Amino acid sequence: MKREQGSTLFLKAVVFLMGIVVLASCLVGVPGIAKELIEYYPAMVYLPILIGVYGAAIPFFFALYQTLKLLSYIDKNIAFSESSVKALKNIRNCAISISILYAAILPILYIIAEKDDAPGLAALGLVIVFASIVIAVFAAVLQKLLRNAIDIKSENDLTI
Numbered sequence: 001m002k003r004e005q006g007s008t009l010f011l012k013a014v015v016f017l018m019g020i021v022v023l024a025s026c027l028v029g030v031p032g033i034a035k036e037l038i039e040y041y042p043a044m045v046y047l048p049i050l051i052g053v054y055g056a057a058i059p060f061f062f063a064l065y066q067t068l069k070l071l072s073y074i075d076k077n078i079a080f081s082e083s084s085v086k087a088l089k090n091i092r093n094c095a096i097s098i099s100i101l102y103a104a105i106l107p108i109l110y111i112i113a114e115k116d117d118a119p120g121l122a123a124l125g126l127v128i129v130f131a132s133i134v135i136a137v138f139a140a141v142l143q144k145l146l147r148n149a150i151d152i153k154s155e156n157d158l159t160i
Contacts (some may be wrong), residue, residue: 008071019064026057045108052105056098063094080153085146092139099132
C-alpha cells in the first residue's frame with residue numbers, strides 16, 4: 001500500500017510542478033512575448049494569440065485539478081468508480097479544447113514564423129495540438145476501459 005501511495009505522491013508532485021511552470025509562464029513569459037509582439041505586429045495578430053494562450057490555460061489547470069482528483073481516488077482505493085470515469089471525461093474534454101484553441105491560432109503563428117524566419121514557432125504550435133490530441137485519445141481509452149471494468153465489477157457483485 002505504501003508503494004502505491006508513494007507513486008501517486010510522486011505523480012501529484014509532478015502535476016503540481018507542471019502547474020507551477022505553466023502559471024509562471026502565464027505570469028512572466030507570455031507578457032514578455034506580448035511586449036515583443038505589440039512592437040512589431042498589429043492587434044489583429046497578437047491579440048488572438050494572447051487570447052488563445054490564456055484561454056488554453058483555463059482548461060489546462062482544470063485538467064490538472066481533475067488529475068489530482070483521480071490520483072486521490074486511487075489513494076482511497078475507489079479508482080473503479082463513476083467519479084473516476086467523470087474525471088477522465090473532463091480531462092479528455094479539456095485536452096480537446098486545448099487542441100482546438102491552439103489549432104485556431106496556428107495560422108497566425110505560421111504568419112509570424114514566416115515573417116521572422118522562425119519555423120520552430122509553428123512547429124511548437126503543432127506539437128501542442130498533437131500532444132493534446134494524444135492526451136484526449138488516451139483519456140478516452142482509459143475512460144472506456146474503466147467503464148468496462150466497472151460494468152464487469154457490478155455484474156460480479158450481482159452474481160455473488
